[in-house]
């Protein structure tokens with residue numbers, strides 16, 4: 265009941281305040297009306313002539329109000345046309361007469377909103393074009409290389425025992441790169457289009473890491489690098505999407521091995537009151553400070569040639585960042601050039 269009363273009162277207040285716009289016209293006509301009544305009264309005019317006069321006064325009132333309304337509509341129309349023709353560079357240039365100050369604020373807000381939407385779309389378009397450019401470039405490199413080896417083989421090298429196996433191995437290496445690139449592109453487009461389905465649950469981190477380390481040990485051994493994982497708490501359960509976290513860990517461990525010439529790659533789980541912090545540490549080439557902030561960008565590599573040589577696509581860390589952020593966490597990096605790098609992120613306990 266009280267609510268309805270308040271609503272009616274608020275509506276009345278709004279209507280009264282909009283009616284105030286026509287107050288000067290109303291007062292003017294009202295004055296003329298009073299004057300006329302007096303004149304007719306003293307002149308002893310008939311009732312009909314008073315009615316006729318009141319009608320004239322009403323028509324005059326409607327004319328003044330109508331004229332004002334027409335002018336206001338014209339003003340609004342002009343502002344809309346100016347916005348359509350891109351005349352304004354900032355919302356401050358949008359000025360309506362005092363009567364329309366409420367509307368002026370709304371138009372300004374709409375102008376700012378559409379301006380920021382257009383800028384956002386332009387930025388997206390630029391990112392999309394850059395991405396397509398990068399993808400074509402990345403695809404072209406292995407395809408040209410494979411084409412080159414095959415053509416050389418067909419032009420006679422096939423029968424040259426000294427080079428044929430070597431060329432086939434190189435072509436195979438580039439085919440693997442192409443395959444890695446396509447897989448990463450599928451992942452990144454799934455993630456960015458919002459199609460990545462997450463499946464969160466508690467799982468034991470210890471057997472999860474042990475299995476991963478077993479799988480990746482041969483890769484480390486090929487480079488004489490020791491892959492170390494020591495468990496502190498075999499029962500520790502963390503919350504996350506196990507299969508997506510597997511992708512994160514494989515990427516981080518493979519990178520640690522790829523960008524190390526010797527030494528060790530260690531995996532540590534530090535237990536905090538509410539979180540488990542997973543750390544992948546290496547004693548590899550490290551990352552220059554000026555590049556640390558950029559390595560999570562798509563296709564950003566510190567050393568392009570080296571990355572390609574070791575089968576990198578430049579998309580691994582972008583995928584890692586997306587997945588870690590989908591867990592409500594953040595990926596951290598510490599690196600020292602020539603000494604090694606440390607990547608870490610936290611998961612809820």
Ligand code: ADP
Pocket residue numbers: 515519520521523546548549550551559560564565566567571572575576577578579580581582605
């Ligand atoms: P890539 O497929 O090239 O490895 P990533 O997105 O995984 O792409 O990594 C981006 C770049 O970050 C790499 O090209 C490399 O320059 C650098 N990087 C990533 N991990 C390491 C690491 N552990 N040590 C040194 N550099 C690294």
